[in-house]
Ligand SMILES: NC(=O)C1=CN([C@@H]2O[C@H](COP(=O)(O)OP(=O)(O)OC[C@H]3O[C@@H](n4cnc5c(N)ncnc54)[C@H](OP(=O)(O)O)[C@@H]3O)[C@@H](O)[C@H]2O)C=CC1
């Protein structure tokens with residue numbers, strides 16, 4: 203594998219897969235070896251270019267692949283990644299690593315046991331405005347506050363299957379799906395984080411559509427994540443205040459002509475970083491699990507707030523106040 207192209211298998215050929223396929227095609231050191239999707243129409247354009255499968259287990263059993271990309275709906279990440287790791291292969295999985303923090307922890311254990319790279323595709327890490335912000339911050343005063351906004355109309359991002367709007371398959375909604383990208387960005391800028399509070403608004407189907415999550419970094423910086431799946435348009439940006447009072451910003455979509463145009467360079471960055479880790483035998487934790495734990499903490503913080511504000515809790519508070527008079 204040292205000098206030969208890394209043979210990639212792509213599992214899941216929906217909306218996001220074209221960015222992976224393009225990045226593989228443009229890389230001189232990656233080759234598309236196999237693809238897998240249950241839909242015949244998704245495989246059709248790739249016949250003759252790569253081995254085609256409807257079942258990832260057959261793809262893995264046939265061999266000839268060094269590493270797999272998992273780009274299937276969120277609820278399948280844990281089981282697909284587990285199978286790839288158990289086959290002894292490296293895996294680059296779309297965010298979120300899993301829909302449950304416990305499954306993320308089990309995958310990390312499996313990766314360590316197999317000595318395989320487990321890598322979450324936090325594509326915004328490679329965004330050129332974010333890279334420039336990271337460079338400016340390295341030369342400036344320490345950050346004291348930050349905000350990441352991820353605002354979009356989710357219906358504009360949905361492929362053939364509306365699994366995003368099914369809380370079971372998506373993981374809950376904007377917190378489970380976009381939260382990991384936003385939390386990972388904040389971790390890149392501020393270091394370790396904990397959730398202080400969370401407010402989440404859901405639609406009638408129980409999908410979280412808006413969220414505001416307050417966090418604190420280990421260094422004492424305050425941070426906010428604002429998520430919206432009902433926003434007219436798309437805005438994805440970062441704002442940071444430094445200890446000297448100055449502010450820095452990064453518009454992740456700025457300078458890119460059309461819808462999703464920023465993703466081409468971001469996914470080239472994802473696969474370049476993944477390849478570097480695979481070839482270097484890097485099996486270290488990449489932050490996928492930490493992002494998942496912050497998602498979990500946000501949901502728990504919200505439940506705590508809800509419980510405290512519930513009619514039952516309000517009644518108990520009133521009773522306590524009456525007793526203390
Ligand atoms: N869309 C976007 O803008 C972005 C998406 N992502 C992430 O990428 C992942 C994929 O999302 P997206 O491309 O939008 O989803 P899509 O629904 O467009 O595509 C998912 C594809 O995976 C297929 N699939 C389902 N089960 C399996 C399986 N067992 N093996 C192989 N393929 C399977 C689906 O087939 P079928 O329809 O028959 O189930 C479908 O073709 C998600 O984790 C998402 O969070 C990340 C960044 C951006």
Ligand SMILES: O=C1CO[C@H](CO)[C@@H](O)[C@@H]1O
Pocket residue numbers: 354356359379380383
């Ligand atoms: O940037 C993005 C575009 O929208 C997708 C759907 O919410 C996100 O998953 C992704 O991070």
